[in-house]
Amino acid sequence: MxxxxxxxxxxxxxxxxxxxxxxxxxxxxxxxxxxxxxxxxxxxxxxxxxxVPGLREITETENGLKIGALVSNSDLAADPRIRSDYPVLARAILAGASGQIRNKATTGGNFLQRTRCPYFYDTSMACNKRQPGSSCTAIGGISRMTAILGVSEHCIAAHPSDMAVAMRALDARLDVADATGDVRQVGMDELYCLPGERPDIETTLAPDDIITAVHLPQKQSGAVHVYRKVRDRASYAFALVSVAAIVTRREQRIATAALAFGGIGSRPWRNSEVDEMLAGEVPGEPLFAAAADRLLAEARTEEGNAFKTRLTRRTMISVLREATGLEPASVGTDRVEESAA
Ligand SMILES: Cc1cc2nc3c(=O)[nH]c(=O)nc-3n(C[C@H](O)[C@H](O)[C@H](O)COP(=O)(O)OP(=O)(O)OC[C@H]3O[C@@H](n4cnc5c(N)ncnc54)[C@H](O)[C@@H]3O)c2cc1C
CATH class of the missing domain: 3.30.43.10 (Uridine Diphospho-n-acetylenolpyruvylglucosamine Reductase, domain 2)
Structure with missing residues (x-):
């Protein structure tokens, strides 16, 4: 060091x-x-x-809940209001890291954790994110943990955070204090940059910005929350694919759907067209398959991560079944989906 x-x-x-x-x-x-x-x-x-005082509280506001940037991942996941009103967030946090790490890790730091691409961590390898202009070894290299959406010819690193995926589905907004002390709000849709030609620039924050809090909107009554994470080990592993889903129903139809994805995007991934496709429709396999097609239409794969299109499709459909109360797919149906993908 x-x-x-x-x-x-x-x-x-x-x-x-x-x-x-x-x-x-x-x-x-x-x-x-x-x-x-x-x-x-x-x-x-x-x-x-x-x-710094005042950054460890979770307080109720007229618009929802305000979470201080220093609230630990453990405290956030254990908060009764999070567990009852925003269970997708509690589940996403608990699906990440280990108990000891979650005790230390903070809400602000979780948003800004860096990718787990192995080439980013290996200083003997070229990596445009670590050293701009040096090239991307993951392209054509070991790419199992890399992204398939929002990638560029300069970087295919995946965003690693589980918490941020749930925050994306929840439309969370960050309070960010700048160098003058002014505080502005930054939405989850504005926080992260696509890699493009400058994968080293990961967020829209300035180097001297400080995240002070995160705001969650009022809970949506009747919403079903699901967080499903698929990974190589049952615990202590980053996502190959994860899906956060918040779905409300009206009579037999989906009223609203907010889906966000981890493990497959260069940033916590959300595609508003997918949410819009689902809203107002009667839940069912053809609808879910069409939504998965839409999500994956722009996927760009490598040999080592091509399996993620099938895995994402199957996980997404399974999560939508759970969120809309449909029976789980039989093993046979699942196989058909996989071979069709
Ligand atoms: C073995 C291991 C397994 C893990 N598994 C998972 C997993 O499965 N899923 C998952 O999501 N995460 C996982 N993590 C990552 C873990 O969640 C993050 O390391 C943690 O959330 C980072 O928070 P921190 O407070 O420790 O951040 P720090 O390490 O202190 O900081 C991280 C970055 O954020 C910046 N920063 C911190 N706070 C602020 C602020 N308030 N304002 C502006 N900048 C700030 C720092 O400057 C730094 O650049 C794992 C980590 C380890 C070590």
Whole structure:
């Protein structure tokens, strides 16, 4: 690890002042310190925000719930209001990492964790995200954990967060304080950049922006929440594919649907056309298959991640069955879907 200066901020104003060009915020440190040990990230200064007051509360507002940026992943998943009104979020968080890591990891840090593409972590390999202009070794390389949506010829890294996928389905909005102290709101649809030609630029935040809170809208009454994560191990593994679904019904039809996906996108993935296709329709296999076709129409695969189109399709259809109360597909039906994909 390269040497660095370490400072603690006791207030948001002190944090703002301390965030110079070379400084990096440290919250739980569960991602940043790993990256520093590998010299993937080499900040000259760390600014610890853990003593900044007011960032560890979850409060009810007239528009929903406000979650401080330092609320730990464990506390957020265990909060009774999250468990009862936003279960998709509790389930997504609990599907990630381990109990010990969730105790340290914070809400703000979870949004900004970096990709798990193996080439990003291996400094002996070229990676445009780590070193712009050096090329992407994942293209044509080991690509099992990489993305199939929102990729470019410069980067196919997948966004790793489970929590952010649920936040995307929930239309969460972040409070972000800039260098002058002004706070603006950033929607989940505005936070993450596509890799394009600059995969090293991952978000629309400035280097001296500080996430202070996240807002969840009022709970949708009668909504069914599902979070399904498919991974290589039953725990302690990042998603190959994950689906967050929030579905409401009116009589026999789907009234509203909000679907977001992890493991397959360069950012927590949502396609409004998919949600719109489902709204107002009678749930059923042909509808779900058409929605999966729409989602995957722009998928760009590598040899090592081509299986993700089939896996996404099957997981999405299964989640939609659960969310709309249809019987689970029989094994036979599942096989037909797979071979048809
Ligand atoms: C072994 C292991 C397994 C894991 N498995 C999963 C998994 O399955 N699913 C999953 O979703 N995650 C997983 N994680 C990732 C884990 O969720 C993240 O490491 C964690 O959420 C990051 O939060 P943190 O507070 O520790 O962030 P830090 O490491 O402190 O910071 C991460 C980044 O965010 C920035 N930052 C932090 N807070 C703020 C803020 N308030 N404002 C602006 N910038 C900020 C930091 O500067 C840094 O760049 C795993 C991690 C490990 C180590």
């Amino acid at each position: 390269r040497s660095f200066d370490y400072r603690r901020a006791d207030s948001l104003a002190a944090a703002r002042e301390g965030l110079g060009e070379a400084a990096q915020i440290i919250a739980g440190g569960t991602n940043l310190l790993d990256l520093m040990k590998l010299q993937v990230m080499t900040p000259k200064q760390l600014l610890d925000i853990n003593r």
